[in-house]
Amino acid sequence: MKALFFILVLFLVSVFPAYAADTSQVDETRxxxxxxxxxxxxxxxxxxxxxxxxxxxxxxxxxxxxxxxxxxxxxxxxxxxxxxxxxxxxxxxxxxxxxxxxxxxxxxxxxxxxxxxxxxxxxxxxxxxxNSASRLQVDDLVPNSEGITVALSPNQASLFDIEYMLVDGHDVLYSTKTEKGSLTSVPEAFSVSWGTLLENNKEYTGRVKIQVYSPDRGFIASAENFTAVDDAEITDIYEDETGASATVLGRSQVPFEGNLVFSAYELQENSGNGSSVFVESVREKVPVLLTDDDETVEVAWTERLTAGVYRLEIELVGNNGDVIERRETIIESDLSAPNASEAVPGSGNESSGKNDENGIPGFSVAFGVAGLAVALALFKKLH
Structure with missing residues (x-):
């Protein structure tokens, strides 16, 4: 029994110091x-x-x-x-x-x-x-939903690094650095785009931290607040009597999830005030866009526009339903309207004896019947 107790004490003494030593080692390595x-x-x-x-x-x-x-x-x-x-x-x-x-x-x-x-x-x-002037001076700083631009002017020829930061509260959401920039005598603007997604209608801070290399490694910092918003623009449009299209370019790191609205109005020829009559409107969702992304959206009219002049209005609608951009152009159609004599069969207006491509109305049928009668008469005479 004593031997068993002695073995148990030795086991506890050997285990617990080792455990304490491990814990201390973890604290020391932090x-x-x-x-x-x-x-x-x-x-x-x-x-x-x-x-x-x-x-x-x-x-x-x-x-x-x-x-x-x-x-x-x-x-x-x-x-x-x-x-x-x-x-x-x-x-x-x-x-x-x-x-x-x-x-x-x-x-x-x-x-x-x-x-x-x-x-x-x-x-x-x-x-x-x-009183000691820096070799560089921040003239202006403009952050927005696309990125950030800083305008610098040199007091002396300088080499420098620029660190651009997107800040939310105390957190730096995105940062990038331009190294070994240079200015000699002329002011210049330096820009970068944000490499992260932004939240619509949220306020952020754009900050730059500039390190000048000489005479010592000094720093200059500047910051401005901005509100991120979705943004895009129409860069190209096409239109005819069958439909229309528009190319949209993204201009924000807030994902653009808006719509294009195409509306056609027929201009009245005899109206001196340029009045128009609404014809048709088509609304189409724009694929999600970010900065410098572009997509072309096409729509087709329910029916081809007949001969006349039409006003085409294209509206680019943002995430919140606001109209970001509106463009107008003209559609000229020379497509003739359907003839009354070409009405749908059964309307009472169609001709009873329509002509094929080579004949006179009713002639082909009469000629066929007469020929059949002559053939029958000859057959009887021979028999």
């Missing part, structure tokens, strides 16, 4: 940190990195200004980071609303928290209102 910081008095970004998937962490960001040996906390923002994958740099973006800012030195202070435990912290110092 590497989650704030990899990079940037801030000015308009916006900031914090780049996070972890060697394993993370979720339910909290980011605390403070804008601090030294004040006669003390620190003045001007603003603090705290928000969840959400989940992000392993071995991937994930950027979080925020925006300040600082009024009557004073010139001088500022510090961005960031802490990454798991519950109340500090996993990583970092600082970024910058100066607002410095």
């Amino acid at each position: 590497q989650v940190r704030i990899a990079e910081l940037y801030s000015d008095l308009e916006s900031y970004d914090v780049t996070l990195y972890s060697n394993q998937p993370e979720e339910d962490l909290t980011l605390e960001v403070s804008l601090v200004r030294p004040d006669r040996g003390n620190e003045e906390v001007i603003a603090t923002q705290t928000f969840p980071t959400g989940s992000f994958p392993a071995n991937t740099r994930v950027m979080k973006v925020g925006f300040w609303n600082i009024r009557n800012a004073e010139r001088g030195a500022y510090t961005l202070r960031a802490r990454l928290l798991d519950q109340k435990k500090v996993l990583s912290e970092s600082e970024y110092d910058f100066v607002y209102g410095s």
